[in-house]
Amino acid sequence: MEIAELQKKAKQIRRLIIQMLEKARSGHPGGSLSATDIMTCLFFKIMRHNAKEPQWPDRDRFHMSKGHCCPVWYAVLAESGYFPKEELWKLRCAGALLQGHPDVKVPGVEVASGSLGQGLSVSVGMSLAGKLDKKNYRVYCMLGDGEIQEGNVWEAAMAGAHFKCDNLCAILDYNGFQIDGPVEYVMGLEPVADKWKAFGWQVFVIDGHNISEILDAFEQVKQVKGKPSIIIANTTKGKNVSFMENVVDFHGRAPTKEEAEIALKELSDD
């Protein structure tokens, strides 16, 4: 897929996020929309994966450590053909395939997430397994910015560097907001790039909505040897829906029917 196509695809993914959350009447749009461009690049350009064979041993692994942002993951999985799109409209319903936080019933989900801070550790485990088995798959792990306040993340950061997990790439969706407010107000992270450097990671800082910057970073990551990489993606919470952008309320509130209509208009292809 070329850049223009990826941009179009990202728009489509954003529409699916709005539609599924409006139907579910609960869920997390803000951090799903901020991660959309990165997720689109991963699933439609960067990662080796096969929806027809979700357990293909050589697949690249993806883990959504910030599990509450699963709507964007479900959207790219459905778009890739892992399960019928109709499942998206039953998100968060009793008995449905798609849970409010990801679990292993969903084809494409490797390990459940939702309790924050565990995903980078899970990804370190996947990275170690890949090295043991002499496989050349890569492991991608999406972290939230509020999430990295969890101590477990830094244990994993230490281990990733210690075990020289150069097949591991973390992505920090740095949208600057968490549920109680701006990250720097709740529990400041800065200087965040320096922290990861100090822990022994190769750090890339990019605009997380610029498709060519995203693709470029993922290509550069593949060249890094002997240590893990993190892409710190500066993003906008609620990206591309005017009334959601940088609005804390939309961290964990679904759009109403009326709001969804406006959002879908803003996200239409015309």
Place this chain on the structure above:
Amino acid sequence: MISDEKMYQRDVYGKTLVELGKQNENVVVLDADLSGSTRTSFFFREFPDRFFNFGVAEQNMMAAAAGLASCGKTVFASTFAMFATGRAWDQVRNSICYSGMNVKVVATHAGITVGPDGATHQALEDIALMRIIPNMTVIVPCDGPETRDAVLAAAVLKGPVYIRLGRSKFPTITNKEKFEIGKAYQLTQGEDITIFTCGYMVHAALIAQQELVKEGINCSVVNMHTIKPLDTGIIEQTAANSKGIIICEEHSVIGGLGCAIEGMLSKIAYKNKVSRIGVHNKFGQSGDPKDLLKIYNLQPQDIIESAREILKK
């Protein structure tokens, strides 16, 4: 009965890991800076490539264990019982058990027999913390040989297992039956008192049984090595045939083997006139609270039906 031979369960654990490592190259072992004490160091010496020391970071170790298992590894993760089950409980629940990952949490230094290190290191709550998690199997071997049996059985069982081991040397019990997960057995037969026990307390129960015989009191000692799934058959059978019951375990009386058995006993004592309404060893799921209360049988109607059912008996 009780032989003079005493063994460290953890020595047996380390040796059994080496045995497993030779048989199956998918076996990997993790530790959190206690490999000398847990004896996972035995495995490290034989298979350094398949051993990962996570340092003093149990949460990271447990979640990484889930990641390794998701890629087809049979993972043994060890540290002291306090840290395996306490510090990393969320990781064990959410990353390992909820996803049904093939991780064996084998914890040493459980119970009061940790000795001089004192309260912070004496896990007296670990059985409770592990048996409450859906998908988890919980085994408490009584001696060295049973430790080997339990580890080998856990290795072939797909899914999470918790094995509780001690720090001190345990006497060896000579008249054990063939080990099978979920199948308890009687070590002695006696019609007066039934003693349900596990782990270190098995030999204490046998000593007591031998003393009591001298007073004409006969005890059945039952080795309940698997706390979960519980062998309910043997409890019903032996409890019904005795005048009284003693449950002994090197663990808090809250939440351990005793609590697991008491549920059964109250059923027997009240002739099935006790009903438990609650979530029965399952994880939750997404949904409207009203729908979920229905699915999990937590509605007034469930209480009503239970009451009617009880009175019919």
